[in-house]
Amino acid sequence: MSQLETAAHPETLRRVAIDPVTRVEGHGKVTLLLDQDNKIHQVRLHIVEFRGFEVFIEGRPYWEVPVTVQRLCGICPVSHQLAAVKAMDQIAGYGPLTPTAEKLRRLMHYGQMVQSHAVHFYHLASPDLLLGFDSDFTRRNIVGVALDFPEIAKQGVLLRKYGQEVIRHVAGKRVHGTGAIPGGVNKALTVVERDEMARDIEQMIGWTQGAIDMVRRLHETNPGFYNVFGESAGNMMGLMRPDGALDFYHGALRAVDPLGQTIFDQVDYADYQQVLQEEIKPWSYMKFPHIKSLGADKGWYKVGPLARVQAATYLATPLAEIERQKMMALGNGKPVHGTLFYHWARLVEILHAAEMIRDLLNDPDILGTDLMADRGERRYEAVGVIEAPRGTLFHHYRVNEDDQVTYCNLIVSTTNNNQAMNEAIRTVARQYLDGREVTEGLLNHIECAIRAYDPCLSCATHALGKMPLTVEVVDADGQLASSLSKA
Amino acid sequence: MNAPMNPRKLRITTTSLSGCFGCHMSFLDIDERLLELAALVEFDRSPITDIKHCSQHCDLALVEGGVCNAENVHVLRELRANAKILVAFGACAVNGGLPAQRNHLDVGQCLSQVYRTPDGSATAIPDDPELPLLLDKVYPVNEVVRVDYFLPGCPPSADTIWKFLTDLLTGRTPRIEHPLLKFD
Numbered sequence: 001m002s003q004l005e006t007a008a009h010p011e012t013l014r015r016v017a018i019d020p021v022t023r024v025e026g027h028g029k030v031t032l033l034l035d036q037d038n039k040i041h042q043v044r045l046h047i048v049e050f051r052g053f054e055v056f057i058e059g060r061p062y063w064e065v066p067v068t069v070q071r072l073c074g075i076c077p078v079s080h081q082l083a084a085v086k087a088m089d090q091i092a093g094y095g096p097l098t099p100t101a102e103k104l105r106r107l108m109h110y111g112q113m114v115q116s117h118a119v120h121f122y123h124l125a126s127p128d129l130l131l132g133f134d135s136d137f138t139r140r141n142i143v144g145v146a147l148d149f150p151e152i153a154k155q156g157v158l159l160r161k162y163g164q165e166v167i168r169h170v171a172g173k174r175v176h177g178t179g180a181i182p183g184g185v186n187k188a189l190t191v192v193e194r195d196e197m198a199r200d201i202e203q204m205i206g207w208t209q210g211a212i213d214m215v216r217r218l219h220e221t222n223p224g225f226y227n228v229f230g231e232s233a234g235n236m237m238g239l240m241r242p243d244g245a246l247d248f249y250h251g252a253l254r255a256v257d258p259l260g261q262t263i264f265d266q267v268d269y270a271d272y273q274q275v276l277q278e279e280i281k282p283w284s285y286m287k288f289p290h291i292k293s294l295g296a297d298k299g300w301y302k303v304g305p306l307a308r309v310q311a312a313t314y315l316a317t318p319l320a321e322i323e324r325q326k327m328m329a330l331g332n333g334k335p336v337h338g339t340l341f342y343h344w345a346r347l348v349e350i351l352h353a354a355e356m357i358r359d360l361l362n363d364p365d366i367l368g369t370d371l372m373a374d375r376g377e378r379r380y381e382a383v384g385v386i387e388a389p390r391g392t393l394f395h396h397y398r399v400n401e402d403d404q405v406t407y408c409n410l411i412v413s414t415t416n417n418n419q420a421m422n423e424a425i426r427t428v429a430r431q432y433l434d435g436r437e438v439t440e441g442l443l444n445h446i447e448c449a450i451r452a453y454d455p456c457l458s459c460a461t462h463a464l465g466k467m468p469l470t471v472e473v474v475d476a477d478g479q480l481a482s483s484l485s486k487a
Numbered sequence: 488m489n490a491p492m493n494p495r496k497l498r499i500t501t502t503s504l505s506g507c508f509g510c511h512m513s514f515l516d517i518d519e520r521l522l523e524l525a526a527l528v529e530f531d532r533s534p535i536t537d538i539k540h541c542s543q544h545c546d547l548a549l550v551e552g553g554v555c556n557a558e559n560v561h562v563l564r565e566l567r568a569n570a571k572i573l574v575a576f577g578a579c580a581v582n583g584g585l586p587a588q589r590n591h592l593d594v595g596q597c598l599s600q601v602y603r604t605p606d607g608s609a610t611a612i613p614d615d616p617e618l619p620l621l622l623d624k625v626y627p628v629n630e631v632v633r634v635d636y637f638l639p640g641c642p643p644s645a646d647t648i649w650k651f652l653t654d655l656l657t658g659r660t661p662r663i664e665h666p667l668l669k670f671d
C-alpha cells in the first residue's frame with residue numbers, strides 16, 4: 001500500500017483538514033494526521049459526496065441519456081454527452097456517422113477542450129503560478145490575477161469564451177446544450193456561424209502560444225522546483241489512433257509505464273474490463289482503478305493532459321507537436337512526472353485543439369447537411385469512450401427491448417486519477433510539510449498538487465463507477481479483506 | 488482615503504452543494520463582464536477563491552445545487568446566517584434538479600447497489616467518519632433555509648445572471664422577465 005495512506009496509530013495524532021479544497025470543481029477534502037513533531041503519518045484526499053447517478057438512470061429511455069448524463073458536470077458536459085451518445089449510436093443500431101456529423105461532434109469537443117482547459121489554467125490555477133503558492137490567500141484568485149496581470153486575465157476569459165461559443169454554435173447552448181443525438185447531430189452549421197468562429201481562431205492560437213511561453217519562462221525561473229514538485233512516477237493512459245497519434249474523440253486504449261514503455265496498446269475500449277480493475281477504500285466514495293495485470297500497488301495510472309501527450313507517439317497538428325517535444329525534452333529522453341507539468345501539457349492541448357478547430361472550419365464537410373447515419377440492427381449493450389479534458393472517460397450501458405437502460409457504469413476521468421492525486425499530495429506532504437509548522441501557504445501546496453490534475457470532483461461524485469469487475473476490499477490496515485467478482 | 492466617495496463593494500459568496508458546477512460555469516459565461524464585475528464586488532467564500540468559510544456580512548449568497556448530505560446543510564446554514572440575500576441559483580437549488588431523481592429510491596439500497604456484488608454476498612460501503620452523512624433525499628434549498636430569490640434554469644443563462652446582479656448592484660428589485668426566464 002502507498003506510504004502515508006494509513007497511519008499506524010491514528011488515535012494519537014493531530015488532524016489537520018483542508019476542507020473544502022478550493023479552486024477545483026466540486027467537493028473534496030484533504031486530511032493530514034501529524035504527531036507532536038509535525039511529522040506526517042497520513043494524507044488522504046477524500047471524495048465526500050455520493051449521488052448515485054448510475055442507479056437512478058436505470059429505467060430511463062436510452063435517447064434521454066446523452067442530455068441527462070451531461071448534468072454530471074457543467075464544466076465538461078460535452079464529454080459526457082459524447083461518451084454517452086457514442087454508446088447510444090451503437091445501441092440504436094446506427095452505422096458509421098456521416099462525415100459532417102463526426103466533424104461537428106469533433107468541433108464541439110475541441111471547443112470544450114479549449115474552454116475547460118482555459119477555465120482551469122486561467123481562472124483556477126493561474127493565481128498560484130502567477131501570484132505565488134503562499135501569497136495572500138484573500139487575493140489568490142482570478143480577480144487578484146486580473147489586478148496584477150490584466151492582459152493575461154483578459155486572454156483567459158476570452159479564450160474560454162471562444163471555446164464556449166464553439167460549443168454553442170454546435171449544441172445550441174453553452175452549458176448543457178443538445179447537439180449530438182444517437183446516429184448523428186441535430187443541427188447543421190451555417191456559413192455565418194462558421195465565419196464567426198473562423199474570424200478569431202488565429203488570435204486564440206496566438207494567445208495560447210503566448211501562454212505556453214509564459215509557462216516555459218516560469219519554469220526557467222526555478223527548474224529545480226517545477227521538475228520535482230509533487231513528482232510521482234505512475235503509468236499513463238490515453239486514447240490513440242492506430243498510428244499512435246493522440247485522438248480526443250476516438251481511438252483505442254494505450255498505457256505506458258513511468259519510463260514510457262508500452263504496457264498495452266490498441267486495446268478496443270469496449271474491452272476495458274479486461275485491462276482495468278478497481279478497489280474500494282472505506283475513506284472515499286471514489287473508487288481506485290488500476291491496470292489489472294500490474295495489481296493495485298504498481299498498476300495505478302494517470303490520465304489527462306500530461307499522461308496522454310506523453311503516452312502518445314505524436315500530436316497530429318504541427319504547432320502543438322513542436323511544443324510537446326519542447327516540453328518533453330526536459331525529461332532527457334524520459335517522461336516528466338513533476339505534477340506541475342500538467343499545466344504545461346494542458347496548454348499544449350489547448351493549442352492542439354485550436355489547430356484542430358481551425359482545420360475543421362476550413363473543411364467543406366463542416367457545412368454539410370447530411371447529419372444522420374443509416375440505421376441497422378438494434379443492440380443491447382455498448383461502451384462509449386472519449387478523452388475528456390481531464391482524461392479518459394468511460395460510459396457503459398445495457399438497454400432492454402423497451403429501450404430502457406438496465407445497467408450503467410461510468411468511470412470518469414477524475415476517478416482514473418484518484419490514486420495519482422493521492423500519490424502527488426503525499427509527495428508534497430513529504431517534500432514541504434513534514435516536520436514543519438503547518439501554515440496556510442504550506443497547505444495550499446497540497447491543493448496546488450490536486451489542482452494540477454484539474455480534478456472534476458463534480459463528475460466524480462455523481463458517477464461512482466459501478467465497474468463490473470473484481471472489487472477488492474481493503475480494511476483499515478490495508479490488508480485485503482475480500483475480493484469480489486461481479487458479473 | 489476616498490472611501491466615502493466609492494460605494495462599498497458588494498460582498499458575494501457562492502457555493503455548489505449537490506450541483507454539477509454548470510451554474511457556476513454559466514456565471515463565468517458573463518465573459519468580459521466578469522472583469523467589470525470584479526471592480527464592483529468582492530468574492531467571499533466561493534469555489535473560485537481560497538476563502539474556506541463565509542465571513543459575516545456578505546451581501547449576497549448564490550447557492551447552486553440541492554442539499555444531499557449533512558455537510559451541505561451545514562454550509563447552507565452558514566451562508567444563510569451570514570448573507571443578507573440568499574439566492575437559489577439554478578434548477579438543482581430550486582427543486583433538487585437531476586440529482587433528486589434518486590429521491591424515489593432508498594439511499595441505503597443505492598449505496599449497496601454501487602458498492603456491492605450483484606449476488607448480494609457482501610458490501611463495502613465507504614463509512615469513514617470523514618465522509619458526511621447522506622440525507623435520505625436531495626432537498627431543494629428552500630426546504631432547509633429561507634430563500635430570497637429563485638433563479639431557474641439548468642443553468643440560468645449568463646445574461647439572466649447579469650441582469651439579476653446589475654439590478655441588485657444598482658439598487659433595483661431584481662426582476663427577470665420572459666426572454667431571460669428559462670427553465671431548460
Ligand code: SF4
Nearest residue numbers: 506507509578579641
Ligand atoms: S441546475 Fe443544471 S447546471 Fe445548475 S447545478 Fe443543477 S444540473 Fe448543473
